[in-house]
């Protein structure tokens with residue numbers, strides 16, 4: 001008998017057991033289904049569970065997704081109003097909630113969505129105690145804090161989609177201005193997703209060439225090239241799309257799929273996501289804002305300690321104060 005046979009008593013046949021990768025999506029509206037479709041299309045996981053309150057809508061989306069199976073890598077799809085269907089998920093993506101209405105600010109949504117989270121989050125954690133929660137619903141930074149408080153999960157396992165998409169839009173708009181591919185534009189939008197996001201102009205670079213070194217006024221008011229307009233377009237883009245098509249879906253779906261892939265495949269990519277920022281850049285409150293983070297299968301592995309200029313730190317601290325003020329008004 002081999003040393004291994006003398007040493008080890010086999011309990012189960014490891015070769016036969018796949019560590020099944022399962023992702024739950026709560027909310028089968030435009031955003032939830034764009035996430036589900038993107039995740040399915042990219043073959044990121046073996047199981048997808050859809051959960052919502054509306055039986056017929058769920059059943060319709062389930063059938064439509066199952067009819068995709070001939071065209072994509074196999075994925076088992078389940079859908080139910082009963083959260084038992086979400087059991088043992090590696091990642092639960094929450095897109096449920098009241099949607100922003102035309103002209104409504106993200107902050108007006110908050111208490112309505114807190115009440116909804118009180119119904120959803122405990123059920124997700126009950127069936128998947130080891131899950132990572134990714135909050136997409138708005139206002140995403142406050143609702144990620146709310147999900148963290150309600151779930152009782154460690155901070156590294158509760159993230160918000162945050163400014164991941166804002167940063168991608170930022171790269172796209174800069175790429176248009178410079179005629180360079182978006183993947184080669186480097187720079188981060190951090191802080192609050194939406195109106196008060198912070199563009200880190202001091203770090204925007206192409207191949208390591210800092211654009212602010214080429215135009216010191218970049219991002220400021222008296223910049224002849226008006227680079228600040230790019231940040232303004234990122235902020236206003238969601239309002240504009242809600243006005244034009246009533247919601248946003250395709251880009252948020254792909255941005256969530258990108259983060260899902262990083263987590264499920266433990267890729268350690270860096271994403272600007274909403275995380276507990278207490279202790280960073282002079283922030284002392286328990287607030288969630290976006291900073292560049294290294295993501296893996298256990299959630300947030302590292303937070304990048306960026307070098308920010310005085311103005312950027314001030315803007316970030318202002319976001320933190322605003323979040324803290326709004327959080328104090330919440331009724332859990």
Ligand SMILES: COc1ncc(-c2ccc3c(Nc4cccc(C(=O)O)c4)c(C(N)=O)cnc3c2)c(OC)n1
Nearest residue numbers: 027028029052053096097098099112115116118119120
């Ligand atoms: C067990 O207790 C429990 N379970 C589930 C819910 C709940 C509440 C709202 C939900 C929900 N949103 C929702 C439902 C009803 C109204 C509204 C609104 O816009 O005000 C929003 C969605 C969704 N797709 O947006 C999906 N699931 C939900 C689930 C809940 O709400 C309190 N409570």
